[in-house]
Amino acid sequence: MNPLIYMVIISSLTTGTILTMSSYHWLLAWLGLEINTLAIIPVISMQHSPRSTEAATKYFLTQAAASAMIMMSSMTNAWLMGTWNITQMTSYTANIMLTIALTMKLGLAPLHFWLPEVLQGASMMTAIIITTWQKLAPMSLILMTINNLPPKILIIMGLMSAMIGGWGGLNQTQTRKIMAYSSIAHLGWMMVIAPIMTNILIMNLLTYLMMTTTMFWSLMMTKSKTIQNMTTTWTTSPTLTIISLITLLSLGGLPPLTGFLPKWLILEELTTQTLTTIAILMALSSLLSLFFYLRLGYTTTLTMSPNSPLVKYKWRFKPTTQTLPMNIMTPMALLLLPLMPTIIY
Structure with a gap:
């Protein structure tokens, strides 16, 4: 063009x-x-x-x-x-x-x-734009009209999205489809908390944007379009392999990483509002998402050399993708959890 x-x-x-x-x-x-x-x-x-x-x-x-x-x-x-x-x-x-x-x-x-x-x-670049930038305009309209939108419909659709996002990603082998279902599941978490506390919604949106951008950028740098492609990530860059694994765990919401922060606060707020059943269902639905994140992490990292000698080696050409955006987004996508008291208060 x-x-x-x-x-x-x-x-x-x-x-x-x-x-x-x-x-x-x-x-x-x-x-x-x-x-x-x-x-x-x-x-x-x-x-x-x-x-x-x-x-x-x-x-x-x-x-x-x-x-x-x-x-x-x-x-x-x-x-x-x-x-x-x-x-x-x-x-x-x-x-x-x-x-x-x-x-x-x-x-x-x-x-x-x-x-x-x-x-x-x-x-991949267009997928980053669709899953991050294109969410901002509709989300801003939801924030402006949240006092008038029916809360029951939002919570039900959020719960459905979290479950379908987890179930849908289980049967996929294409990384872009897996990230699409991951996006659906994360948006479900945002919609569940939207009628209750909008500042947690905004924080969840920001962490989602950072984690999704980092993951897509790592997929773009390694040219991994399927799960099978991810098994040869270590031949391109061993460091990027580790970053991809930790980013996947952050997307899954495991405790030491940034992705745990919004899920923790959402579950806490749902419990405070006596929506315990919805909080339990949301926590169980996140296990479905965590399964396919762990599957991606397993094929990326735990099949590294010398465990898979039959893997074809990639030539280590000079990377054509810009690394600066990933250098900026990776620390924020992984290390914001210790700053939680500063963010909240």
Whole structure:
């Protein structure tokens, strides 16, 4: 792609998200979402393969339907209540439509089917954008309207997402699909805590962005598209192999690492609000996700030389991927747990 055109597309992507996050009028928020969607379509289909074209089409249809539903809900609210202000969504019918539309944009269950297929058809770099940057605009709308959204629907959809994200990833061999189901499960944790305490939601979102970016970047540096590819990671970089393992454990939420922080606080808050059953189900669903993270970690690290002599060696070419983003994100994705008292108080 022409660098000038690529720069215009990336700047449009940034502008659309910032416009949605900074607006209080529904038309401006909708306009930002549309700019965002139209900018990401050429990025997804940039590979010029039937798979990427299919992924771009699926993404466009899903996001267009969700944007139309957002516009319908805002028009319903304006018709009944006489206001286009985002923070004054007081119509119950409009709020239900808005909840369904925003969860479809994010990829929560049961409206999650598009996310694994789109990520599988996109490149690794595009997958990073879809799973991180593209979540910011819908999440900001949820934060602005959270006082009016029905909490029972959000909690039920969050619980379903955590379970389906765990179950769906068990049967996958493609790393991008595994990361897609990981994204669905993490978004489920965010939605469960959203009606109760928004500052934990924001912290969970930030830790999710850091951990997901780090994991995708390590997959991109080692060119690991399947679990089988990950068995030869150590031939490319033994250090990166260890970083990938610890990042996977952080995504799974094991205690010494950053990923344990949001899950701990969410379970504590759910228990405080006497939602003990939901807290138990969420904790059990995280075990499903932890299983396929451990499976990835096993194939990456525990099959290192000299335990697997039949593995073909990779040539150690000079890496073409930038390492600076990973150098910045890795410490934050792994070592933020000791800073928890500073973050909270």
